[in-house]
Amino acid sequence: MSRKRPRLVPETFGSKRQQRPGEAAEEFPKGESGSVLRALRELGELFPRRLFQDALPPIALKSQVYSLVPDRTVADRQLRELREQGEIRVIQLGFDCDAQGIVFTEDFRTKALESCRGWPFEGTVQKFLALVLPACGDLSFQQDQMIQTFGFRDCEITQLVNAGVLTVRDAGSWWLSVPGAGRFVKYFVKGRRAVLGMVRKSKYRELSLSELLGRQAPLSVRLGLPYHVHDLIGGQLLDIVRTTSGTLLRLPET
Secondary structure (H helix, E strand, C coil), X not given: CCCCCCCCCCHHHCXXXXXXXXXXXXXXXXXXXXCHHHHHHHHHHHCCHHHHCXXXXXXXEXXXXXXXXXXXXXXXXXXXXXXXXXXEEEEECCCCCCCEEEEEHHHHHHHHHHHHCCCCCXXXXXXXXXXXXXXXXXXXEEHHHHHHHCCCCHHHHHHHHHHCCEEEEECCEEEECCCCHHHHHHHHHHHHHHHHHHHHCCHHHEEEHHHHHHCCCCCCCCCCHHHHHHHHHHCCCCEEEEECCEEEEECCCC
């Protein structure tokens, strides 16, 4: 089975005209085959920084990247290359074993430093960013690695957890995290459920893309409809159906 899916690029990514009140949102026009780096930048434009008082780095999900770079083999390869080059960091978001967030390394570093400024663990976070971040692109870290390779004490690892830079994976193992990511996860899960509900309640359990994007988002969709639509398409939670009248989003048959 092909791993490719149609690529959709919302007009809100660019500097095109603003939608007038009451006007239906336009279709996502087909875009040229872009790179993962470009996709991450476009998704970053959709991330609602003000919702989090600009305390979080823009977070993209791997599923969203797949909606913009439909060849998953190509997307995975480019993501791996960006990790190896130190351009991005991948974080485990927690609500699903496959839910991985992607942030630019410099954004991660900046927000981690801002979040710990003035706290007792500030020095420990600075040490982590200086020693661990440039040397290890892993998604998780082991106790032996942190202590023997990077010279952290148990109490310092605890400080990193308290700072939100690490979260507990299991005994003696931690995921890389973003300080304050819990609030993002809460909004994301509620918003995903709400957008799926909008499609589920529609006739034949399908909705045109233009109609969906033109609707007033429920209050629970704090991250914005386009942000969630990319996740639902790339995560294959909604099927894309091309018709002569436009693109339909349909719940997969179960």
